[in-house]
Amino acid sequence: MRRSVSIAVLTVALVIGLGTIDIRHVSVLASAQQKAETTEVKIDNFSFGPGTLTVPAGTTVTWINRDDIPHTVVSTEGVFKSKVLDTDEKFSFTFSKAGTYPYFCSIHPKMTGKVIVQ
Amino acid sequence: MAGKAKDEILYDHNHDGIDRRGFLKCMAWAGTGALCVMSGGVLKSYSLSRLPEMSSKESLGELSFVQISDSHMGFNKPANPDVAGTLKAAVDKINALSAPPEFMLHTGDVSHLSKPEEFDTVDQILKSAKPQDVFYVPGEHDVLNDDGKQFLERYRRGSKGAGWYSFDKKGAHFIGLVNVMNLKAGGLGTLGHEQLEWLEDDVKHLKHSTPIVVFAHIPLWSVYPEWGWGTEDSAQALSYLKKFGSVTVLNGHIHQTLQKVEGNVTFHTAASTAFPQPQPGKADSPGPMKVPAEQLKSVLGITDVNYVQGQHALAVVDLTLA
Numbered sequence: 001m002r003r004s005v006s007i008a009v010l011t012v013a014l015v016i017g018l019g020t021i022d023i024r025h026v027s028v029l030a031s032a033q034q035k036a037e038t039t040e041v042k043i044d045n046f047s048f049g050p051g052t053l054t055v056p057a058g059t060t061v062t063w064i065n066r067d068d069i070p071h072t073v074v075s076t077e078g079v080f081k082s083k084v085l086d087t088d089e090k091f092s093f094t095f096s097k098a099g100t101y102p103y104f105c106s107i108h109p110k111m112t113g114k115v116i117v118q
Numbered sequence: 119m120a121g122k123a124k125d126e127i128l129y130d131h132n133h134d135g136i137d138r139r140g141f142l143k144c145m146a147w148a149g150t151g152a153l154c155v156m157s158g159g160v161l162k163s164y165s166l167s168r169l170p171e172m173s174s175k176e177s178l179g180e181l182s183f184v185q186i187s188d189s190h191m192g193f194n195k196p197a198n199p200d201v202a203g204t205l206k207a208a209v210d211k212i213n214a215l216s217a218p219p220e221f222m223l224h225t226g227d228v229s230h231l232s233k234p235e236e237f238d239t240v241d242q243i244l245k246s247a248k249p250q251d252v253f254y255v256p257g258e259h260d261v262l263n264d265d266g267k268q269f270l271e272r273y274r275r276g277s278k279g280a281g282w283y284s285f286d287k288k289g290a291h292f293i294g295l296v297n298v299m300n301l302k303a304g305g306l307g308t309l310g311h312e313q314l315e316w317l318e319d320d321v322k323h324l325k326h327s328t329p330i331v332v333f334a335h336i337p338l339w340s341v342y343p344e345w346g347w348g349t350e351d352s353a354q355a356l357s358y359l360k361k362f363g364s365v366t367v368l369n370g371h372i373h374q375t376l377q378k379v380e381g382n383v384t385f386h387t388a389a390s391t392a393f394p395q396p397q398p399g400k401a402d403s404p405g406p407m408k409v410p411a412e413q414l415k416s417v418l419g420i421t422d423v424n425y426v427q428g429q430h431a432l433a434v435v436d437l438t439l440a
Contacts, residue, residue, distance in 0.1 A: 070259070102303065
C-alpha cells in the first residue's frame with residue numbers, strides 16, 4: 001500500500017514535471033520565433049533598417065546586405081566589427097549586456113544605426 | 119549607333135533594358151577616363167570620348183597625363199557586369215591619343231573588395247597602356263579589412279603614413295593625399311593631423327608660381343555631404359595652398375564629372391571606368407545607377423590633363439568614353 005502511494009506520488013510529480021518542461025519548451029519556441037522576426041537588420045539603399053532596433057539581452061542580431069554595394073557593420077565603441085559584407089552576406093552579433101550600441105558602415109560612414117539592449 | 123532596329127533587346131535577363139548582346143556591343147565604346155593637358159599653367163581635362171573633336175593644339179601642352187578612377191574591379195552587378203571590359207576600353211582610348219600622356223593617375227577604388235585578384239586584374243589591364251608610370255591613391259574599397267596594407271605594398275611610392283606622397287613633373291608639383299582611412303561614424307572623408315602637417319611642410323618651400331596638382335579619392339570640396347561626398351578637414355589642407363597661383367584638385371569617388379572654381383583652386387571629379395552614380399541628391403541613395411547600355415559609354419570616362427610650362431594655369435577636361 002505504502003509502495004503504491006509513493007508510486008502514485010512519483011507519477012504525479014513526473015506529470016507535473018513533464019508539464020513544466022512542455023511549457024518551457026513552448027516559451028523557448030515562441031521567443032525564438034519572435035527573435036527571428038525582430039532581430040534582422042536589412043542593409044539596403046545605403047541605410048540600416050530598422051535604424052534603431054530594441055532587443056532583450058541575449059539576442060543575436062543578424063545584419064544582411066541587400067544592397068549591390070559592399071557595406072560593413074562596425075560598433076562606434078569597438079564592441080563588434082564585421083568583415084566587408086558583399087551583396088547577400090550576413091553578420092551576426094549576440095548582445096549579452098544591456099545598453100545602447102551605436103554602429104556605422106566604415107566604408108560609408110554616413111550610414112549609422114543603433115541597437116538598444118534591455 | 120547605325121542599324122538601331124537590329125539592336126533591340128533580345129533577352130533582358132536583369133530587366134534593366136540591357137541584353138548581353140547589346141551590352142557587349144556597347145562595350146566596344148565604353149570605358150572611361152580623362153586626358154589632362156597642362157597648358158599655360160592651366161590644367162584642362164578632356165573626357166576621352168571627346169578626343170576626336172579635339173584639335174591637335176588643344177591636346178598639346180608641356181605636360182599631359184591621364185586620370186582614371188573608380189575601376190571597381192570585382193563589381194559585377196547590372197549597372198555594369200563587365201568592369202574589366204570598360205577599363206580595357208579606357209586603356210584603348212588612352213592608347214589612341216595622338217600625343218602619348220606621360221603618366222597616369224588612378225584616384226582610387228581600384229578594386230571593389232580589396233581582393234588580391236582584383237588588383238591583379240587591374241595591373242594586368244594597365245600593362246597594355248602606353249603610359250607605364252601610374253600613380254595611385256587608395257579609395258575606401260581598396261583598404262577594406264587590412265587598413266590598406268596590401269594597397270601600400272603594391273603601389274607605395276616612397277609614400278608616408280597611410281600612403282600620401284608628392285612628386286614633381288616638368289615644374290608642376292603633384293600631391294597624392296589619402297582621405298579614406300579611419301572614417302568616423304556620421305562623418306566624411308578625413309586627412310588627419312599627421313597628413314596635414316606633412317602637407318604644410320611639403321609645400322612650404324615651393325615658389326608661388328609652381329602649378330600644384332592635388333589628387334585624392336574623396337572630393338576635397340563639399341559636393342554633397344549628405345552622401346558623404348566631401349572631406350572634413352579639406353579646408354585646412356587647401357589653406358596651405360592659398361599662396362599658389364594655380365591649384366588643381368582631382369578626385370574620384372562620385373562616379374561623375376563635376377567641376378568648380380573657387381579662387382585659385384579648380385576642382386574636378388572624374389567619372390568612373392566602372393559604373394555611374396546619381397547626381398547629388400537626385401536619388402534616395404548614391405547606389406550604382408543603371409543606364410541603358412547605349413548611354414553607359416557617355417557616363418563613364420577618363421581625364422586627360424595637359425600642361426604648358428611657363429604660363430600660369432592648368433586645364434582639366436573630362437572625356438567620356440563615348
